[in-house]
Amino acid sequence: MSDRAVLVVNAGSSSLKFALYPHEAPVGPGGEADHAAASAALAAGQLEGLQPGGQLRLCPADGPVRVLDSPADEHDRYALALDAMLQHVQHAAPGVAVAAVAHRIVHGGPNFRAPVVLTDAVLAELATLEPLAPLHQPHNLAGVRALRRREPALLQVGCFDTAFHAGMPEVEHRFALPESLHEQGVRRYGFHGLSYDFVMHSLLHTSPIRSQGRVLMAHLGNGASLCAARGGRSIATSMGFSALDGLVMGTRCGTLDAGVLLHLWRQGWSLAEVERLLYRDSGLLGVSGRSADMRELHRLADAGDVAARRAIEVFVYRLRREAGGLTTVLGGLDLLACTGGIGEHDARIRAELAHGLVHLGVQLDEAANQAARGDRIEPIHGPGSAVEVWVVPTDEGRVAAQAAWALLDARDGAARTA
Ligand SMILES: Nc1ncnc2c1ncn2[C@@H]1O[C@H](COP(=O)(O)OP(=O)(O)O)[C@@H](O)[C@H]1O
Numbered sequence: 001m002s003d004r005a006v007l008v009v010n011a012g013s014s015s016l017k018f019a020l021y022p023h024e025a026p027v028g029p030g031g032e033a034d035h036a037a038a039s040a041a042l043a044a045g046q047l048e049g050l051q052p053g054g055q056l057r058l059c060p061a062d063g064p065v066r067v068l069d070s071p072a073d074e075h076d077r078y079a080l081a082l083d084a085m086l087q088h089v090q091h092a093a094p095g096v097a098v099a100a101v102a103h104r105i106v107h108g109g110p111n112f113r114a115p116v117v118l119t120d121a122v123l124a125e126l127a128t129l130e131p132l133a134p135l136h137q138p139h140n141l142a143g144v145r146a147l148r149r150r151e152p153a154l155l156q157v158g159c160f161d162t163a164f165h166a167g168m169p170e171v172e173h174r175f176a177l178p179e180s181l182h183e184q185g186v187r188r189y190g191f192h193g194l195s196y197d198f199v200m201h202s203l204l205h206t207s208p209i210r211s212q213g214r215v216l217m218a219h220l221g222n223g224a225s226l227c228a229a230r231g232g233r234s235i236a237t238s239m240g241f242s243a244l245d246g247l248v249m250g251t252r253c254g255t256l257d258a259g260v261l262l263h264l265w266r267q268g269w270s271l272a273e274v275e276r277l278l279y280r281d282s283g284l285l286g287v288s289g290r291s292a293d294m295r296e297l298h299r300l301a302d303a304g305d306v307a308a309r310r311a312i313e314v315f316v317y318r319l320r321r322e323a324g325g326l327t328t329v330l331g332g333l334d335l336l337a338c339t340g341g342i343g344e345h346d347a348r349i350r351a352e353l354a355h356g357l358v359h360l361g362v363q364l365d366e367a368a369n370q371a372a373r374g375d376r377i378e379p380i381h382g383p384g385s386a387v388e389v390w391v392v393p394t395d396e397g398r399v400a401a402q403a404a405w406a407l408l409d410a411r412d413g414a415a416r417t418a
């Protein structure tokens with residue numbers, strides 16, 4: 001076993017997911033990583049209760065939950081939680097040194113199109129993007145700063161959700177707004193890029209030809225988006241300037257007529273109230289008035305709850321509508337891939353999406369769809385389907401770890417030749 005590993009951190013508003021990955025040599029014809037052959041994470045889990053007033057807990061992926069002290073001061077909370085995480089990974093992988101920490105950072109803005117070492121200057125620039133992803137960016141950066149305070153010498157690397165979409169054509173990333181705003185960076189960026197990168201590389205091994213054709217990837221989790229890819233690269237995506245656009249999400253509204261915002265402002269809503277409405281009180285939660293969790297909504301809808309059923313119907317309708325638009329951009333469809341918590345586990349939503357694309361020749365193997373558990377990559381299309389359909393369990397952490405290793409290897413190489 002390798003004696004060095006990269007710790008991947010994905011910090012959210014109340015929890016921080018972590019996983020420790022050993023060194024993985026890039027393999028495959030183009031030097032790309034073979035996700036299918038990759039070894040498992042050496043340790044994984046999450047810290048919960050990071051929000052003020054929360055009960056801090058360390059929840060290892062394969063062990064009992066540890067309840068931690070919960071100091072009131074935010075810096076003390078982070079310090080205590082990170083101590084517990086570092087102790088846990090040292091215990092779970094004895095003798096393995098953490099060579100770097102790779103962070104999932106959702107917004108890289110116009111300038112960060114590849115993984116980067118997180119210096120103070122980089123952090124300051126990334127902080128200016130916080131208003132564009134208020135559910136994610138402030139927490140992503142808080143994780144970096146807290147680790148920096150605790151381990152100042154540790155190399156920290158930022159890996160951006162937006163980077164996978166950096167090559168989208170201009171017509172896709174431009175808003176129909178004046179040039180001056182475009183120059184300020186008001187454009188579409190796209191998100192969930194680490195997930196799409198993982199899915200695309202996974203498909204390259206199972207469907208080497210079709211994965212390079214017209215591919216639609218559906219990342220359906222708490223946040224949700226679609227990505228159209230050709231030649232393995234993103235050419236269009238449903239999320240835009242911020243992580244609000246596109247599909248209906250757990251608590252986010254997705255695409256919204258900007259006239260609604262003008263209407264609310266005229267009614268006297270404050271900026272904070274509008275932000276809260278769009279990011280936290282809308283989506284599945286807003287429409288149902290019940291829950292942001294798709295499992296819970298199915299349970300309620302099956303028991304006859306009309307509002308829960310309506311939320312699922314709006315989610316599915318908008319998913320199909322957006323999928324239709326992107327397949328037109330692609331000029332047809334060779335492969336559809338489903339990932340994220342809902343995409344991996346929810347056979348009913350997968351079927352709803354696939355049935356909305358029958359006109360393109362999508363045909364499911366209904367039994368295979370029902371049987372797919374999201375624990376491995378597997379096909380769910382029928383024998384006569386013109387389009388391959390795959391369930392792909394995503395691993396954003398592995399993409400971040402591989403990016404960090406590439407940076408570390410390049411540094412080691414440069415140090416040897418210096
Ligand atoms: N077995 C399941 N069946 C249906 N939905 C599921 C299942 N497991 C998770 N989900 C849904 O996935 C969503 C969370 O997705 P996930 O990708 O885990 O979220 P996050 O964006 O926080 O990483 C929730 O709506 C949850 O209900």
Ligand SMILES: CC(=O)OP(=O)(O)O
Pocket residue numbers: 106136161191192221222223224243
């Ligand atoms: C960008 C985004 O929405 O991420 P998540 O799905 O993790 O909330």
Ligand SMILES: [Mg+2]
Pocket residue numbers: 221222223
């Ligand atoms: Mg997610």
